[in-house]
Amino acid sequence: MKVYFAGSIKGGRGDAALYHRIIEYIKKTDPVLTEHVGNLNLQENNTPEGIYDQDTAWLKEADVLIAECSNPSLGVGYELAFGEKLGKPCHIFYDKSRTVLSAMLSGDPYFILHPYEREEEIYPAVDKILESLRGEN
Amino acid sequence: MKVYFAGSIKGGRGDAALYHRIIEYIKKTDPVLTEHVGNLNLQENNTPEGIYDQDTAWLKEADVLIAECSNPSLGVGYELAFGEKLGKPCHIFYDKSRTVLSAMLSGDPYFILHPYEREEEIYPAVDKILESLRGEN
Numbered sequence: 001m002k003v004y005f006a007g008s009i010k011g012g013r014g015d016a017a018l019y020h021r022i023i024e025y026i027k028k029t030d031p032v033l034t035e036h037v038g039n040l041n042l043q044e045n046n047t048p049e050g051i052y053d054q055d056t057a058w059l060k061e062a063d064v065l066i067a068e069c070s071n072p073s074l075g076v077g078y079e080l081a082f083g084e085k086l087g088k089p090c091h092i093f094y095d096k097s098r099t100v101l102s103a104m105l106s107g108d109p110y111f112i113l114h115p116y117e118r119e120e121e122i123y124p125a126v127d128k129i130l131e132s133l134r135g136e137n
Numbered sequence: 138m139k140v141y142f143a144g145s146i147k148g149g150r151g152d153a154a155l156y157h158r159i160i161e162y163i164k165k166t167d168p169v170l171t172e173h174v175g176n177l178n179l180q181e182n183n184t185p186e187g188i189y190d191q192d193t194a195w196l197k198e199a200d201v202l203i204a205e206c207s208n209p210s211l212g213v214g215y216e217l218a219f220g221e222k223l224g225k226p227c228h229i230f231y232d233k234s235r236t237v238l239s240a241m242l243s244g245d246p247y248f249i250l251h252p253y254e255r256e257e258e259i260y261p262a263v264d265k266i267l268e269s270l271r272g273e274n
Contacts, residue, residue, distance in 0.1 A: 010239045011209030044240070050195020052244030070213055072148030075239035084220055102147045102212035103181070107189030 001030045003063035007037045011073035033058040070095040138167045141199035144174045148210035170195040207232040
C-alpha cells in the first residue's frame, strides 16, 4: 500500500519527531511517498509550484492518506480535501488531550477519525488500516 | 457579492480581531456569510456535523472566498480546497513578515495570493476584488 503521510510543515514543526516515528513504523511494511515530512532537518529546496505538483501527484498515486492533525496546518487541511475529492481513504489521527479538531474535518462524514490519548495507540490503528486495505485488494 | 470569509477558529484565535476588522469592512458594501469568524467571543454551540453542513452550504452559496491565512488552520486549508473544487474565486491574504505560506496554497496556480506587510494594504485589495466581481456580473 502506498501511503501519503500528511503532517504540518510551514504550520509548525513541533510534532516532526512524532511524524518521523509514525513514518518509520509504516515503512517497516509499506512505502511512504512523503517520507520528507518526518525529516527533522527538513530543507525544502523546491519552489512552491514544484512542491505542489509533486504532492498532488503523490496524492493521486497513493492508496491511502494518513494525516497527523494535532498541529494546525493549512497544507494538511488542503491535502485532506484533495484526497477526499480523489476518493482516497483518509485517516485522521490527533491527540485529543491537546487538540480540538477543526469541525471541517471532524464534521465531514467522509473522514475516518482516530483520536488518541497516548502515542502507543497510533501504531496498532495504523496496522489495522493497512491490513484492511490489503484485504480489499 | 456574497463573501465567504475564512479564518482560523480551532487553529488559534490570535488573529480574531483582524478577522473582525476585515469582515466589518466588507460588510459596508457586501454580505459576509461567515460573520461569526470575526466574533471575539465566539461560542460554537452547533455539532461538528452541523458546522460542516452549514459551512459547505455557505461555500456553495458564496460568490467569492476571501481567506486570511497568517495563522495556520486545518479548516481554512480544507475550505480553500473545497472552494477550488467548486470553481469559486479564492483570494488568500497573509502577513508576509510573520508567515511563510504553505506550498499547497502558494504553489497552487488556482489561488490568488495577496501577501501584505501592513494591514492597511488589505482594504483596497478587498475593494478591487469586489469591484472586479461586480464588473463581471
